[in-house]
Amino acid sequence: MELLRFTTAGSVDDGKSTLIGRLLYDSKSIFEDQIEAVEKSSTKKGLDHVDLSLFTDGLKDEREQGITIDVAYRYFATPKRKFIIADTPGHIQYTRNMVTGASTANVALILVDARNGVLEQTKRHSFIASLLQIPHIIVCVNKMDLADYSEERFEEIVQQYEEFAAKLDVKDVRFIPISALHGDNVVNRGENMNWYEGGTLLHTLETIHIGSDENHIDCRFPVQTVIRPHSDEYHDYRGYAGRVAGGVFKPGDEVMVLPSGLTSKISSIMTLEGEIAEAFPPMSVTINLEDDIDVSRGDMIVRPNNQPENTQDLDVMLCWLNPNGPRPRAKYILRHTSNEARAMITDIVYKVDINTLHRNEEDKDVKMNDIVRAKVRSTRPLFADSYRRNRHTGSIILIDETTFETVAAGMII
Numbered sequence: 001m002e003l004l005r006f007t008t009a010g011s012v013d014d015g016k017s018t019l020i021g022r023l024l025y026d027s028k029s030i031f032e033d034q035i036e037a038v039e040k041s042s043t044k045k046g047l048d049h050v051d052l053s054l055f056t057d058g059l060k061d062e063r064e065q066g067i068t069i070d071v072a073y074r075y076f077a078t079p080k081r082k083f084i085i086a087d088t089p090g091h092i093q094y095t096r097n098m099v100t101g102a103s104t105a106n107v108a109l110i111l112v113d114a115r116n117g118v119l120e121q122t123k124r125h126s127f128i129a130s131l132l133q134i135p136h137i138i139v140c141v142n143k144m145d146l147a148d149y150s151e152e153r154f155e156e157i158v159q160q161y162e163e164f165a166a167k168l169d170v171k172d173v174r175f176i177p178i179s180a181l182h183g184d185n186v187v188n189r190g191e192n193m194n195w196y197e198g199g200t201l202l203h204t205l206e207t208i209h210i211g212s213d214e215n216h217i218d219c220r221f222p223v224q225t226v227i228r229p230h231s232d233e234y235h236d237y238r239g240y241a242g243r244v245a246g247g248v249f250k251p252g253d254e255v256m257v258l259p260s261g262l263t264s265k266i267s268s269i270m271t272l273e274g275e276i277a278e279a280f281p282p283m284s285v286t287i288n289l290e291d292d293i294d295v296s297r298g299d300m301i302v303r304p305n306n307q308p309e310n311t312q313d314l315d316v317m318l319c320w321l322n323p324n325g326p327r328p329r330a331k332y333i334l335r336h337t338s339n340e341a342r343a344m345i346t347d348i349v350y351k352v353d354i355n356t357l358h359r360n361e362e363d364k365d366v367k368m369n370d371i372v373r374a375k376v377r378s379t380r381p382l383f384a385d386s387y388r389r390n391r392h393t394g395s396i397i398l399i400d401e402t403t404f405e406t407v408a409a410g411m412i413i
């Protein structure tokens, strides 16, 4: 069954917890004992309806106990798809949490309060979604019940958003008028917005086409592990295990191993279920080659006529994740696919003001949550694509050599 990952973002009190609760409750994705517990607490609080935000309260409990959880992952499934929600509480939706939660998402769900319309926060979240090239954005205009379920108000917000989104690099934006509290257009249509002809939120999540979100053109296979059993029976066996980062690989394909440049042919592709006829992202497989050539972890298997760029100098957009800014001349561990190198930040070109999208070339003081354009030099060549072309082979992270903390996530331009 297909898996769809989505992130949720909205300003505080836009109704994110209520919406997630409603999705889980109405799609019957909650265990019965959990439903009972929430129904009981709601009655105890004197409510005549179920307090949906209680379903996401596990996160709040953990925070009150002092456990730092910035992004919580929730799982649910319907007969059509499996879902993973990366959920960040409204008041700690800093850029770095969004980047962490959103880097593998297919969909960004952005909540707007129908009374407030598009706010700074909405713009900031949308900018980050576009920066991370999240393929689909769903703008949920929530609390439609407090705007008389008015079509005019909904259209006004759609227009506000579209004017702003024209400046962003987003391909697919959809709008859904909802009331998370009353359930309109979340899982069920309801009676209150008959003027709306689109699908409900759940229907959209179940049917949105995500098959083309991955790159199926440029074959990229970063080798994670070389499998080489030390037994007589298998003494000739060698397999290369990893996750396909791009393209489609088939037995018989001529391939090249980077950086050595040696070529061979794929003899077979294995998974836990046995041999398969083709492998594409995001499958985890083991590739076997016809020839016994030298391949190690960090190498990349590609097609000879379609190679990534071989470079030591990267132009990147960096999101700074650490409380401490970059130290002058600091060396970092650069992680790119299954490969590692040492690297330095050689220049901060500009900083992006994520509210106005303006570039600031004067201010080079990089702080946590900043987004900057930077130049990074690695001590050895990397095989990279632009992030626009491939989110896997186009991204890097920088790790502090002394503390082993991840300090930045980068997208190659």
Ligand SMILES: Nc1nc2c(ncn2[C@@H]2O[C@H](COP(=O)(O)OP(=O)(O)OP(=O)(O)O)[C@@H](O)[C@H]2O)c(=O)[nH]1
Residues within 6 Å of the ligand: 010, 011, 012, 013, 014, 015, 016, 017, 018, 019, 053, 089, 090, 091, 142, 143, 144, 145, 146, 178, 179, 180, 181, 182
């Ligand atoms: N009238 C109305 N109220 C809603 C709706 N959705 C949420 N609310 C109310 O708005 C308030 C905030 O909702 P939450 O779900 O807690 O908001 P949130 O955005 O998740 O807040 P954080 O968890 O702090 O991020 C609550 O009192 C909800 O009952 C809606 O569709 N209509």
